[in-house]
Amino acid sequence: MRALVIGAGMMGSALAYDLAHSNMFDEVLISDVNLQKAVGVAEKINKNVEPIQLDVNNYDDVIDLMSGVDVVISAVPYSYNYLLTKASLEAEKHFLDLGGSNEILKKQLQLNEKAKEIGVSIIPNCGLAPGLVNILAVEGAKEFDLVDEIHLRVGGLPQHPRPPLNYQIVFSAEGLLNEYTEPVEVIRNGKFEIVNSLDDVEEIIFPEPFGALEAFNTSGGLSTLCQYFLGKVKELDYKTIRYKGHCEKIKTLLELGFASNETLIIGNTITTPREFFIDLLSKKLNYNDEDVVLLKTEIKGEIEHKPKILVYEMIDYFDKANQISAMMRTTSYPTSIIAQMLLDGRINERGVVPPEYCTNADEMIKELRKRDIFIAKTIISGEE
Numbered sequence: 140m141r142a143l144v145i146g147a148g149m150m151g152s153a154l155a156y157d158l159a160h161s162n163m164f165d166e167v168l169i170s171d172v173n174l175q176k177a178v179g180v181a182e183k184i185n186k187n188v189e190p191i192q193l194d195v196n197n198y199d200d201v202i203d204l205m206s207g208v209d210v211v212i213s214a215v216p217y218s219y220n221y222l223l224t225k226a227s228l229e230a231e232k233h234f235l236d237l238g239g240s241n242e243i244l245k246k247q248l249q250l251n252e253k254a255k256e257i258g259v260s261i262i263p264n265c266g267l268a269p270g271l272v273n274i275l276a277v278e279g280a281k282e283f284d285l286v287d288e289i290h291l292r293v294g295g296l297p298q299h300p301r302p303p304l305n306y307q308i309v310f311s312a313e314g315l316l317n318e319y320t321e322p323v324e325v326i327r328n329g330k331f332e333i334v335n336s337l338d339d340v341e342e343i344i345f346p347e348p349f350g351a352l353e354a355f356n357t358s359g360g361l362s363t364l365c366q367y368f369l370g371k372v373k374e375l376d377y378k379t380i381r382y383k384g385h386c387e388k389i390k391t392l393l394e395l396g397f398a399s400n401e402t403l404i405i406g407n408t409i410t411t412p413r414e415f416f417i418d419l420l421s422k423k424l425n426y427n428d429e430d431v432v433l434l435k436t437e438i439k440g441e442i443e444h445k446p447k448i449l450v451y452e453m454i455d456y457f458d459k460a461n462q463i464s465a466m467m468r469t470t471s472y473p474t475s476i477i478a479q480m481l482l483d484g485r486i487n488e489r490g491v492v493p494p495e496y497c498t499n500a501d502e503m504i505k506e507l508r509k510r511d512i513f514i515a516k517t518i519i520s521g522e523e
Contacts, residue, residue, distance in 0.1 A: 140164050140482060141208040145195060145223065147171035149310065150237060150266075151214035152180040153463055153471035157510070158212075159186045163479055168208060195219050198226060205230035210478050213237065214471070216311060221246045224261055224491075231257050235478055237470060238264030239314050239359055241324070244493075248363075251491040260481055261491040265474040267432070267466070268293040268377065269362035270494055271503065274473075275436045275451045275514070276364060278500030282449060282518075283440035286372050291361070292343055292354050292435045294380025295466040297428040298457070304389070305382035309430050309466035312420040316413065318379065319389060320398050321358035324365045326375035331365055337390045343380060345433055345454065352433075354378035355386045363493055380433050392416070429457035432465040434514075439521055446521030453514045468512060476506045 142164050144154045148171075155169045170193035171177040177190035195201055195215055205211050205227055213223050213236035220236045224247050227234035238244065247263050254261050264270060272291045280286045295309040308315065322333045340355045360377030368375050397416040402409060434453040441447065455465045477494055480486040480502065488497040504514045 140210075141166045141168065142478065143168045143170065143204060143208040143211045144214055145170050145193065145201075145211065146214035147173070147177040147180045147190075148214060149464065149467050150471050152183070153467035154212055154214055154475050155180055155188050156184050156461070156463065157472050157475035158478070159184050159188050161475070161479055163482065168204070170204065195223065198222070201226045202230050205232050208232060210235070210482060212474060212478060216313065217243055220263065224250060224263070227261065228253055228257060228259065231259060233260045233262075233478075233481055235262045235265050235474055235481075237266040237474060238269050238362065239317065241321075241359060241362070244362065248491050255490040258489055260486065260489050260497075262477055262481070262486075262494055262497065263491065264362045264493050265477050266470040267434075267473065268360040271469065271473045272360065272377075272434060272436055273362050273364055273493070273495035274498045274500050274503055276438070277367070277495040279436060279438045279449050279451065280368075280372075280440075283438065283442055283447070284444070286368075286438060286440040288374040288437075288439040289364075289368065289372055289376075290374070290437045291377040292380055292437075293360065293377075293433070294352070294354070295430055295432045295469075296380070296382060297426075298431050299428050300382050301426065301428075304424065305385055306424060307426055307428055307430065308421060308424045309464060310470070312417045312424075315420070316398060316417060318357040318359055320393065323356045323358045323377075324361055325356075325377075326365055326369060326372060329370075329373045331369055337386055337393070339376075339378070340386050341378070342383075343435065345435075349431075349433065349454075351383065352380050353383045353386060354380045362495070364495070367495075429459070430465045431456050432469045434469075442518075447518055448521045449516070449518050451514055451516050453512070455512050458511075468510070472507065472510050472512065473503060476503060479506075 142158050144151050158167045167188045169177045170191040172194045174192040181188040181190040210233040217239040297307045343354045357379040399412040432455045436451040438449040486497045
């Protein structure tokens with residue numbers, strides 16, 4: 140079998156690494172508009188990975204390349220995912236992406252019937268959040284007779300934080316800014332609501348050396364969970380984890396207009412504060428520190444008429460041996476695993492299906508354990 144990864148950046152390179160080491164594929168194609176970038180990934184993995192030059196704006200070329208593989212995974216900015224979804228349907232191939240935009244997802248879901256007719260699976264919003272954390276939420280809720288609350292918390296952090304923001308870029312700076320600025324969907328008191336990003340800051344505790352951190356509203360992490368759980372739970376929310384003080388500083392910058400799309404003229408250059416800020420974040424917060432990813436999913440409800448709390452918790456560190464960041468591991472490996480489950484028959488749903496509705500959480504946890512990513516699951520009494 141053959142797999143195609145579109146995009147040879149951080150996430151694409153980790154996807155190619157895991158696919159190549161799965162022993163499922165005879166060949167993994169890694170494509171990028173910058174051929175040398177793809178070549179660098181292939182040479183580093185050094186195992187049945189073939190670099191290909193591909194500009195995703197050339198629709199016909201995309202379809203031609205897709206036609207020769209069994210599964211396609213997008214690791215390019217989410218703005219391309221709808222176009223790539225349509226291309227995969229024309230090529231009649233399974234397609235997965237890392238998601239990140241509720242608006243793109245809504246457009247993809249409209250292609251559900253077409254995908255079913257063709258007999259392929261489109262699995263959007265794979266990865267970490269959305270993705271892995273959503274799988275845990277849906278599967279964990281099935282263990283309860285009654286679910287009251289679901290709280291999802293995820294964050295990628297530098298192991299050695301540097302002021303002033305105590306953060307480093309672990310994926311796209313543009314994607315980060317979208318999470319910090321777009322509206323947030325939640326369920327409160329049993330009702331669907333839209334709230335602001337960067338609000339509702341809370342303290343969250345992890346084992347030392349992390350201790351007390353903060354978590355706050357950000358967009359996109361719930362994917363379709365509000366629609367799925369509306370009428371079934373009283374509370375549902377997703378928050379991003381950071382070192383304390385980060386949220387207030389970012390909020391100040393945004394209130395000063397750094398995310399604005401108004402025209403900004405600097406010398407002979409026309410730009411926007413948003414474009415300038417993205418460029419600045421990419422340069423100033425890219426100091427290549429070893430990172431860590433923290434995850435906590437908490438589900439409250441009743442099991443056999445007794446109040447219970449189910450907690451999934453994960454702490455994953457930078458892979459020094461293979462020089463793969465924790466964010467790359469926890470985003471790309473679940474996506475690679477879902478692709479493998481799709482091809483070996485463990486996932487057989489067809490149509491446009493987010494991973495939380497077709498992926499078994501216990502299977503995912505077992506597969507991640509093989510990659511030294513450990514998710515602890517505990518159920519404790521919910522009685523005060």
